[in-house]
Amino acid sequence: MRFSPEQAGFAAEVRAFCDRECGSAAQRDALTAGGTETNSPELLRRLAAQGWLGISLPEADGGLGGTFVDECLFLEETTRGLAPISGYSTGLTAAQTYLLVGTPEQRRTIVGNLVAGGIEAIALSEPGAGSDLASARLRARRDGSDWVLDGQKTWTSVAHLADHLLVLARTDSSGRRQEGLTLFMVPTSTPGLEIRGIDTMEGHVVNDVFLTDLRLPAEAVVGTEGAAWEHLNRGLGVERVIIAAMGVGAAQRSLDDVLAYTAEREQFGRAIGSFQAVRHRLADLATEIEHCRAFVYDVADRIDAGEEGDLGTRSSMAKIKSTETAKQASLEAMQLMGGYGYAREYGMESQVRRALAPPIYGGTNEIQREIISRGLRAPAKERT
Secondary structure (H helix, E strand, O other): OOHHHHHHHHHHHHHHHHHHHHHHHHHHHHHHHOOOOEHHHHHHHHHHHOOOOOOOHHHHHOOOOOOOHHHHHHHHHHHOOOEEHHHHHHHHHHHHHHOOOOOOOEHHHHHHHHOOOEEEEEEEEEEEEEHHHHOOOOEEEEEEEEEEEEEEEEEOOOOOOOEEEEEEOOOOHHHOOOOEEEEEEEEEEOEEEEEEEEEEOOOOEEEEEEEEEEEEOHHHEEEEEHHHHHHHHHHHHHHHHHHHHHHHHHHHHHHHHHHHHHHEEEEEOEHHHHHHHHHHHHHHHHHHHHHHHHHHHHHHHHHHOOOOOHHHHHHHHHHHHHHHHHHHHHHHHHHHOOOHHHHHHOOOOHHHHHHOOOOOOOOHHHHHHHHHOOOOOOOOOOOO
């Protein structure tokens, strides 16, 4: 799609901010405890001061009232700029459910926190329920007017930095698996909550979360009791577009870096970027990225227009294509950079590490293909 001059200017401002505030490896190390963390609360506060966080969230709830296309521009450019703020996208995903079914107080709390630079998290997966969320077993039982939660969540992104968790719990086991699931807003300061980090290739980003006799008031329920399955569908569809926009940014960064390298690196008396074998691989990569960008922003534009009838299918397509293109871009760039692509000094190895998880989280790309395939229908044959 074609961006307005205001949107193009906004993207340029975000790009300049990232160049200035986190453009060097030394700056990013300072923001992330030497690269051991993947999120910087300090950088989020600086972005909040710019008035950019929550750009797509409703003004009535404390957001900026912009479009989802604006949000995707922000996500693409901050990812392209290697800004260590991936936790923001997690909070943005959580906000979709609160905005859809949350109380006015819940919406104001979550949106206000995101706009101020805070972090929100979602606790859905369990050791026995990853792609199959209907198998969730974390139990919530009534005790008078309160709820008491017991169980474990895992792979919970940025829980250690979040102010609240959106927790999926089973409140009734008498019906179908998708029934009897309820969402709860859980402040991370609540007694009975324990968060343990999981070591990964990227450092500390995901966590195990243990809830033991964790007591919540009745108003902690988000939406309707037993209706979490329906509540989550729209939010997770938007999440896939969020991840896809970040995938475009990651792919573009890999292309940016390898273009700079191949223009400077000389072999056989000339820049390696002048060899046809290299030029054509770069051309193919640039083409793939532009296709991803066009599709992602088309889906975002449809969300803004309220055309969400096929959001599930299109968001799954966008998520698959963008995350796999980002992975391809990082691996192609590493290959073209040779040994330097493998060396930490040049940064491409970190691009590869970051590109491996997105095809897994937010619903694995294998699950996305299942979603897409369910929406496929053979065209009706015309009678002759």
